[in-house]
Amino acid sequence: MFRTRFYLYFLCVAVSMLAFTCVREYPATAPYTPPTTPTNPGNLPPQTQPVAQNRLFIGNDKIRLAIDLNMGGAINYLSEAGSSENMVNNYDWGRQLQTALYGGPFPYSVNGKDPVYFWRNLGWNPVQTGDYYNHPARIVSYQQGQNSLYVKTIPLIWPxxxxxxxxxxEHWIELQGNTAHVKIRSTINRADTAQYDGRTQEMPCVYLNAPWYRMVTYTGTQPFTNGPVTEISKLEMLSHYTTENWTALLNDEGRGVGLYQPNQFRFKTNGFGSGHVGKEFDVTSYYMNADPFLQIDHNGVYEFEYTLILGTLADIRQYAYAQPRPETVPNFKFTKDRQGWFYYNVTDKGWPIQNELNVNWQRADTSKANFRVCSPFVYWKPTDVPKIYIQAAFTTKATTARIVWRKPEDYDFLDGPDRQIDFPIVGDGKFRTYEVNLSGHSGWSGLINQICLLNPQNNLEKGSNMRLKSVTVAPVQ
Structure with missing residues (x-):
């Protein structure tokens, strides 16, 4: 997440802590000190830190990594073994290598506090490191092993x-050769029980220093064939359909950090500041993230994992190629979670998920044209998916439902005859398996990267419900 700051903080430069092994409760960190007005607003910030470091290091013969207990336990140090140059940017509390969540409403106010105006549309935005004012998030507990770290954090609302x-x-980090594998669990306990539209998350966001300015990924249609990669030059918040499930930030020598997430086809890149020279407290930084949509419930529990790979582009790609390949056909069975599906202008019965998605089959806001029950990004060749089977029970006066699909070149769902198909349904509330034949549709071609379900008969939507058990390429037995 790009965190433009209007203030700079001038506090003491602190001493990094040496690694040690411990398990204990850790209290909240240093008290807040009001910011000072910068004397050089047009220049790069001085090489000082907002608060003292409290880093816990782990390392092997390939990697050295640290989390900081004064920065919510976020990763704020990463280097190749034998190098003392930290790759991670620490310009403010929105940088680092960390997790950030996004939900409604927006703007989000609570306990008499209103958001910073510039960030008012971020909504409910827990950030692992801390907030816009450089308050650090609270550490609940942590554990350190020889090659592993665990930290439990109460994040702060950024604005x-x-x-x-x-x-x-909660974050679990384990070093394995030239990689750091990270598991994330976010446990939500909001008093606000409203269900808001699904939004993209930062799972994680990665900010590296200026020398790692080359933003590289694979966006082709023939993944895992060693095809040519794409190097992104635009310094904009751009989303990429990445069919090999990785993206990377590299330096002039072609070395850097790759970010791999299983079954993830949506990543973002960006760059902030200018130039290719700078250190960890300079404003210039280059960015990548894993950018999945997530439907966040007031009481939900969500787990993700990712791997950081240090080395060359060949090293990064070799790691990705060695992992289990993502599904290439629909195989969604909603037994205990939403399988990455999310909603626009529609709600369901909430968490926990128990063998089905129980969806209110009608628009939450009737001033909007429609609603969508959306899949995550996928990689499907239409020849491999001639039919889709939908196991569902509809309670509605409507007699049809609709599948809409996207292709990589589409900026969003483009409703129209070449991107959709209607199929008949029975609205008596009984479970049926609906076979949708797509093989003869002229628009079912090229590559499919997302689908959604909706009700094309909005005049018959009132009181409607859909209980969705599965969306698959073959009937579920």
């Missing part, structure tokens, strides 16, 4: 003044 989020985050 609010020192406001703990109504959730906690």
């Amino acid at each position: 609010l003044f020192d406001e703990p989020a109504d959730c906690f985050m």
Whole structure:
């Protein structure tokens, strides 16, 4: 997440802590000190830190990594073994290598606190490191092993003044050769029980220093064939359909950090500041993230994982190629979670998910044209998916439902005859398996990267319901 700051903080430069092994409760960190007005607003910030470091290091013969207990346990140090140059940018509390969540409403105010105006549309935005004012998030507990770290954090709401989020985050980090594998669990306990539209998350966001300016990924249609990669030059917040499930930030020598996430086809890149020279407290930084949509419930529990790969582009790609390949056909069975599906202008019965998605089959806001029950990004060749089988029970006066699909070149769902198909349904509330034949449709071609379900008969939507058990390429037995 790009965190433009209007203030700079001038506090003491601190001493990094040496690694040690411990398990104990850790209290909240240093008290807040008001910011000072910068004397050089047109220049890069000085090489000082907002608060003292409290880093826990782990390392092997390939990697050295640290989390900082004064920065919510976020990763704020990463280097190749034998190098003392930290790759991670620490210009403010929105950088680092960390997790950030996004939900409604927006703007989000609580406990008499309103958001910073510039960030008012971020909504409910827990950030692992801390907030816009450089308050650090609270550490609940941590554990350190020889090659592993665990930290439990109460994040802060980024645009609010020192406001703990109504959730906690847990991170498990383990070094394996030239990789760091990270598991994330976010547990939500919001008093606001409303269900808001699904939004993209930062799972994680990665900010590296200026020398790692080359933003590289694979966006082709023939993944895992060693095809040519794409190097992104635009310094904009751009989303990429990445069919090999990785993206990377590299330096002039072609070395850097790759970010791999299983079954993830949506990543973002960006760059902030200018130039290719700078250190960890300079404003210039280059960015990548894993950018999945997530439907966040007031009481949900969500787990993700990712791997950081240090080395060359060949090293990064070799790691990705060695992992289990993502599904290439629909195989969604909603037994205990939403399988990455999310909603626009529609709600379901909430968490926990128990063998089905129980969806209110009608628009939440009737001033909007429609609603969508959306899949995550996928990689499907239409020749491999001639039919889709939908196991569902509809309670509705409507007699048809609709599948809409996207292709990589589409900026969003483009409703129209070449991107959709209607199929008949029975609205008596009984489970049936609906076979949708797509093989003869002229628009079912090229590559499919997302689908959604909707009700094309909005005049018959009132009181409607859909209980969805599965969306698959073959009937579920």
